[in-house]
Amino acid sequence: MSDLQAPNPLTRYDAARRALAEVHRFDELKNLRDKAVAMQAYAKQAKDTALITHATEIRMRAERRAGELLREMAERKERDTGKGNRNPALKSQAATPKLADLGVSKSQSSRWQQLAALDQDRFEAKVGTASKHAYDRMTQKVLRESKIERAKALSNEQPLDKNNLITLVTHTGRQVEYPLPKGKATFNRTNQQVDWAAHTWNPVTGCLHGCRYCYAREMAEMRETYRAAYPVGFTPLFHHERLDAPANTEVPKEARCDPRLKRVFVCSMADLYGKWVPTEWIEKVHASCIANPQWDYLFLTKFPKRYTELQLPSTAWIGTSIDQQSRVKYAEEAFRNTKGVRVKWLSLEPLLAPLQFSDLSMFDWIVIGSQSATVQPDGPVKEFAPPFEWVARIVAQARDGGCKVYLKPNLLGGNPNPQSPGMQLPQEDPEEEIADAAARARREGRAS
Ligand code: SF4
Numbered sequence: 001m002s003d004l005q006a007p008n009p010l011t012r013y014d015a016a017r018r019a020l021a022e023v024h025r026f027d028e029l030k031n032l033r034d035k036a037v038a039m040q041a042y043a044k045q046a047k048d049t050a051l052i053t054h055a056t057e058i059r060m061r062a063e064r065r066a067g068e069l070l071r072e073m074a075e076r077k078e079r080d081t082g083k084g085n086r087n088p089a090l091k092s093q094a095a096t097p098k099l100a101d102l103g104v105s106k107s108q109s110s111r112w113q114q115l116a117a118l119d120q121d122r123f124e125a126k127v128g129t130a131s132k133h134a135y136d137r138m139t140q141k142v143l144r145e146s147k148i149e150r151a152k153a154l155s156n157e158q159p160l161d162k163n164n165l166i167t168l169v170t171h172t173g174r175q176v177e178y179p180l181p182k183g184k185a186t187f188n189r190t191n192q193q194v195d196w197a198a199h200t201w202n203p204v205t206g207c208l209h210g211c212r213y214c215y216a217r218e219m220a221e222m223r224e225t226y227r228a229a230y231p232v233g234f235t236p237l238f239h240h241e242r243l244d245a246p247a248n249t250e251v252p253k254e255a256r257c258d259p260r261l262k263r264v265f266v267c268s269m270a271d272l273y274g275k276w277v278p279t280e281w282i283e284k285v286h287a288s289c290i291a292n293p294q295w296d297y298l299f300l301t302k303f304p305k306r307y308t309e310l311q312l313p314s315t316a317w318i319g320t321s322i323d324q325q326s327r328v329k330y331a332e333e334a335f336r337n338t339k340g341v342r343v344k345w346l347s348l349e350p351l352l353a354p355l356q357f358s359d360l361s362m363f364d365w366i367v368i369g370s371q372s373a374t375v376q377p378d379g380p381v382k383e384f385a386p387p388f389e390w391v392a393r394i395v396a397q398a399r400d401g402g403c404k405v406y407l408k409p410n411l412l413g414g415n416p417n418p419q420s421p422g423m424q425l426p427q428e429d430p431e432e433e434i435a436d437a438a439a440r441a442r443r444e445g446r447a448s
Pocket of ligand 1: 207209
């Protein structure tokens with residue numbers, strides 16, 4: 001089965017994108033264009049905002065190419081335009097197809113040939129505008145529907161059972177009623193986004209950093225299925241009832257062969273070391289970790305200075321997440337001054353800028369990734385993949401510093417990440433250099 005017949009529409013889309021670059025026959029091109037239209041319909045149904053922009057782009061490129069072919073066929077008298085232009089070399093009338101025989105309406109033919117007549121720059125601008133409009137229309141629709149779902153859920157909401165409630169507190173001391181857990185607190189299994197740890201544990205939820213790419217905020221505030229678990233949305237909240245999870249969860253036997261199985265990503269839905277987090281919360285989380293050294297605890301913060309002020313669990317993997325150059329200096333300082341932990345790591349996911357480090361020897365491990373598309377309370381945020389050079393520079397520096405590197409699969413576009421644009425890879429041609437050198441020599445020759 002070819003990719004174009006694959007059951008997964010995303011796979012078919014990816015194959016269509018590759019095939020478009022190679023196709024020359026009109027019927028094949030028309031087939032690809034029709035698949036792009038189907039892909040747009042699928043993306044709308046799936047509310048996949050990233051896919052809809054790609055499908056719109058494929059459709060427009062296919063239609064422009066179809067317009068070129070229609071014009072060429074008319075010029076070569078290979079199609080009947082109804083103006084007595086049948087090719088005498090083609091014996092029968094049936095051998096000179098009309099638009100209808102090609103499955104094309106008059107208005108499509110006219111629109112596609114208009115697209116074909118645009119110069120390249122104007123066409124690219126049109127593609128960009130159309131994709132953006134399609135993307136905006138879809139994300140506005142998703143936001144509208146999400147608001148309606150929320151309103152419906154609020155009106156249908158069951159009153160909390162007053163006899164089965166516990167009281168939690170936010171970072172400002174506000175009390176929040178929360179359903180009493182049914183059983184003992186244990187860890188959760190991770191989703192595919194976190195492929196380096198098998199468990200998550202969230203004794204604190206919520207964060208005030210306000211990163212626009214935050215998938216955790218999208219879950220807490222935009223997804224109806226998580227509403228009950230986040231009664232105050234992304235406001236920082238202490239879950240004291242979850243502190244026993246490390247003691248209550250058994251380390252899987254298979255962890256002897258697969259160390260990932262004894263790694264726990266702590267506070268995947270928060271920044272545990274944010275400036276607003278009371279020290280008492282952090283100390284309680286650390287105490288639970290220290291009492292249960294059978295687990296490896298992966299922490300991640302944008303305030304690494306707090307690591308230097310606290311007693312850390314010896315099985316901690318302390319991490320810092322850097323998304324802008326101004327954080328680099330503070331991270332380097334904090335990590336040089338922190339000792340007595342299992343691993344020191346750096347998360348560059350998403351890598352949004354060409355970051356410069358003095359060196360990377362203060363880290364044991366670096367994770368680099370792209371930004372996925374997300375829908376935040378104030379609107380949609382598009383996906384972003386860094387240029388190859390930004391990644392390559394950091395990898396080279398990591399090698400010099402003796403630091404391990406983990407490149408997330410979401411750096412690559414297409415399958416298996418149809419929602420990622422993929423890194424901008426260098427695709428240079430040695431002939432360009434030769435041409436440049438020749439031009440330089442000519443200029444220099446003229447100057448002497
Ligand atoms: S620091 Fe992390 S949890 Fe906080 S807003 Fe940024 S991405 Fe979200």
